Amino acid sequence: MEQLLRWGIANSDPNAPPPQPRTDLDPGIIDAILGKSDAELMKEALAVAVDEKRDEDERLQALDDFEMLIEQIDNANNLEKLKMWEPLQALLTSPTSSEAIQRQILWILGTAVQNNPAAQHSYLALSPLRALLSFLSPTVGSGKTRAKAVYALSGLLKHNSAAVKQMHDVDGWSVLRDALADSDISVRRKVAFLLNSLLIPNAPSQPSQTPQQSQQPANLQGPLQVPASTEGVVAAAAVSEQPATTQSTSSDPSLSTSTSSPASASTSTAVIAVPSQESTQPADAPVSQPQPVHANSHASMLSDPSSFSTSQPTVQALEQNGILSSLVSSLATPVPHGPNGESEGDADFEEKVLRALHTYTVGCQRPIEGDNRQALGDWLAVQSKKAGGDKGVAEKWGLTEDEVKELKEATA
Incomplete structure (x- = not known):
């Protein structure tokens, strides 16, 4: 290699003009x-x-x-x-x-x-x-x-x-409310799924960090943490309601997601941000400088954590635009669907509505009151009796028995 380098230096002309790009190449051939x-x-x-x-x-x-x-x-x-x-x-x-x-x-x-x-x-x-x-x-x-x-x-x-x-x-909320009674059941399913997704609380926080952690870019993803119990769902939702100025002693939280769990699963399906572990920093440790946020598609979620929080405005919309009542009535008194309105009931749609109501009551810790409470409670009791108990309806809707019990407790 050394000899080759010497040969290159000896046979190069520093005063030679720079090489010119070739003009005899057909762009069509290059593209081909x-x-x-x-x-x-x-x-x-x-x-x-x-x-x-x-x-x-x-x-x-x-x-x-x-x-x-x-x-x-x-x-x-x-x-x-x-x-x-x-x-x-x-x-x-x-x-x-x-x-x-x-x-x-x-x-x-x-x-x-x-x-x-x-x-x-x-x-x-x-x-x-x-x-x-x-x-x-x-x-x-x-x-x-x-x-x-x-x-x-x-x-x-x-x-x-x-x-x-x-x-x-x-x-727009009135449009979504009316779409819960669309003649096409696939539209109803998608709207119910969307409402549940918007209800899921996120809990962004600004934890203190060790010097080693502060040297890492903010875009570096940490371990995913999924709440494995109803208590975990409630705790994470409670964290999301804390003011942004509250001092946190937990370590860096990470956002986690999970899909609908089968009936045999024992974990909650709410998608929330929860602390990954306890902080080992002393209380008097100096606060590190903010981490750099590198430019990419998701940079705004790091520079402004509130930009992806949709739970609170969605809760208000459900309560102020009659969407909560429409969700309950879509179960208790379903509107027939199909080209000629010949079909009634749909287990997939029921499951998505129940997940939205479960997120509303457990994840967002909001009560179902009045006529909605009575109508949903009566409907759940009838469905449970038809299926032979909570286990039967849980299998029908792809929920866990604990989630069915939580819904019943919310309407008791």
């Missing part, structure tokens, strides 16, 4: 060999989609290709850099767009913003809530389109406090 970048593919697909002179099947295929590309979070974040949010929103609201085109756009929007605070912020700047909610109107003929509207709305609202607060201004 290496493939086009995702950004170029996105531009081409969107150009086809917005071209009304094209055949609709060709435009739909282009939108389908576009949706597959923005499944990657980097491509979704590039929508703002490539200035694609505006043409997508314009195509969604254009009176000349067919329902099939609009449905595909709703799918793209929901995929781009889900679990992506940076994309949520970019899209929310267009004030899109009123347009998205309009697709939940009963005048929209296709249940598939209404379901895709809930999908896009869910992606924008979840972990997005700013969007949830705007729901009041556009009467």
Whole structure:
């Protein structure tokens, strides 16, 4: 290697002009060999989609290709850099767009913003809530389109406090309340699931740290902690209600999520942030400087923990807009569903509504009172009797027996 280095120095000319890029290479051949970048593919697909002179099947295929590309979070974040949010929103609201085109756009929007605070912020700047909610109107003929509207709305609202607060201004909560009686049962399921997701409390805190911990970037993920009992759910929810100025003696908490547990599971399914371990720092230890927040899609969640807290405004919306009563009545006196209203009851929808009510009562520690309390209690008693006890209804709904008991206690 040393000899090669000497040879290179001896045979180089420091005064020689810099090499010039080759101009005899065909870009088409390079693209054929290496493939086009995702950004170029996105531009081409969107150009086809917005071209009304094209055949609709060709435009739909282009939108389908576009949706597959923005499944990657980097491509979704590039929508703002490539200035694609505006043409997508314009195509969604254009009176000349067919329902099939609009449905595909709703799918793209929901995929781009889900679990992506940076994309949520970019899209929310267009004030899109009123347009998205309009697709939940009963005048929209296709249940598939209404379901895709809930999908896009869910992606924008979840972990997005700013969007949830705007729901009041556009009467969005009333739209969601009415959607709990949609003729398409899949729309009802999605709305109930969305409400539960928005109710789940988060507990951000600003703990003190050791010097070793303070040297780590704030984006470094710690161990996930999931409450394994009802007491854990209640404790974590209580933490979320503490003022932000309260001094914490716990170590760095981390956010944890869990999906619906089967009937045989013994842990709660609430998704909350809980402390990972006790702090070993002395009380008089100096407070370290804030950790740096590196720029990425989720940086806003670290720089402003309140930006992803949606529980409190959702609780208020449930109580002030009649949504709590609609959830209870959707179980106690369900509206028939189906094209001709020929179907009644749906175990999947019941499970999602019960999870929302469980999160409301246990996770958010809110009471169910008055007629709602009586109606839900009577319905739970009837269902338990039909299924042969709490174990039977727990298996039917995919809940644990403890969760069924907690719901009954909330209505006792």
